[in-house]
Amino acid sequence: MLKYIIKKIGVLIFTIFLISVFTFFAFSVIPGDAALTKLGNDATPERVAELRSELGLDQNVFVRYVNWASKAVKGDFGHSLQFEGYSVSSLLLNRASYTITIGFLSIVLLLIxxxxxxxxxxxxxxxxxxxxxxxxxxxxxxxxxFFMGILLTYVFGIVLKLFTPGKYVSPAEDFLGAVAYLIFPAMAVALPKVAMTVKYIRNAVSDEMDNDYVRTARSKGCDEKDILIHHVLKNAMITVLTFIGLVIAEVLAGSVIVEQVFGVPGMGKFLVNAISKRDFPVVQAAVIYIALVVVVCNTLVDILYAVIDPRIKLSDI
Known part of the structure; x- marks a missing residue:
């Protein structure tokens, strides 16, 4: 089991490395100058050249990647180009906390x-x-x-007045009020995913119920509840976990438009703004965050496979 887990973690690290390489080099070849974007079109060539030197943009792209990656593994993604004096990590953690809270609430709703x-x-x-x-x-x-968010805003915000649309309150001011507000964007994210998961679970369990071992258990007089819990669900979870892992990764990665609909200052709005402002350090860090969430979720699903069915790790090693 340990060998299987180490192998999966190795694949995770290599995948993140490849994504970081692709992301960094992709933004390096995109037209546009980050220094010129920061200073404006009225900046003198001398000032642009000076800022490019400060940002390390005058160096070879391979050297820039090594410098960036060596700091990134320590959690240092540099400084934002549009928010002077603020590190990318601090900005990202602040926004990601809202997105992760929405994702966590969505997952709880999904599973329940x-x-x-x-x-x-x-x-x-x-x-x-x-x-x-x-x-x-x-x-x-x-x-x-996003349309589910609009419907929930109209029903619960405008009609029932359970919250004020667009008036998100910071947890520092009102923690319970902030969590209560985030329940509604979490519902908007979760409900379509709940519908898909229900159908997937229904089909997986139905397929298992038609297998010979279920008929054999029934012929021996086993209770239907025991058959469902101890046999059917265990086998059905192998296929269901794949789908749920993808859903959880998608939910935790964030929902750009839903955050915009509810006015939540999460990763979505922050990422869109960073792209429009060509704030590449922020965009690169955000892409790595999303990739890390997806890859970690998939790795955990693979490990859960082996826990549920030990034959999987034996065939994979």
Missing amino acids: VAFPIGIFAAKYRDTPIDSGLLLLTHTFMAIPS
Whole structure:
């Protein structure tokens, strides 16, 4: 097991390295001058050249990457070009905290709601109850997160007045109020994902219920609840984990438009603004953050595979 985990961690590190190389060199060949963007078009050539030297932009691209990567592994991504005096790490951590909170709340909603409904739909498959649930899941799957955010804003913000749209309060001022506000963008992110997860769980559990070992267990007089919990769910989770891992990675990486809809100062708005201002140090760090979330989630899913089914690690080593 340990050898399997070490192998997966090695793949994770190598993947992040490749992504960092691709990201850095991609931004190096994009047209535009970060120094000129910072100083403005009225800056003198001498001042532009001086700032390029300060930022290290006059060096070879390979040298710049080594310098950047050696600091990045320590958590130092340099300084923002549009927010003078502020490090990229501090800016990113401040914005990422909101995005991660929304992601965490979304995942909690996803797990609490999707599993019971998915199992319930599988238990009553090919019945009017199952048909009704499938119709409901297809409806929610067809609604984009940003439009779901608009609907929730109208219903809970304008009609029911449970929160004031666009008036996000900092946790430092009102912690409970900030968390309560973030529940609604979390719902906007989670609900379409819940619908997809319910359908996936329903199909996976239904497929397992048709296998011979289930019929054998029933013929031996085993309780339906025991069959479901100790046999069906364990085997169904192998395929379900893949999908849930992708969903969790997507949720934690952030939802740009949903944050814009609710006026939350998270990664989404910050990243869009950094791209428009050609603040490449911020954009590079944000890309690495998103990539790290996705790769770590996939690695954890692979490790969970081995925990659930030991045959997987034996075949992979």
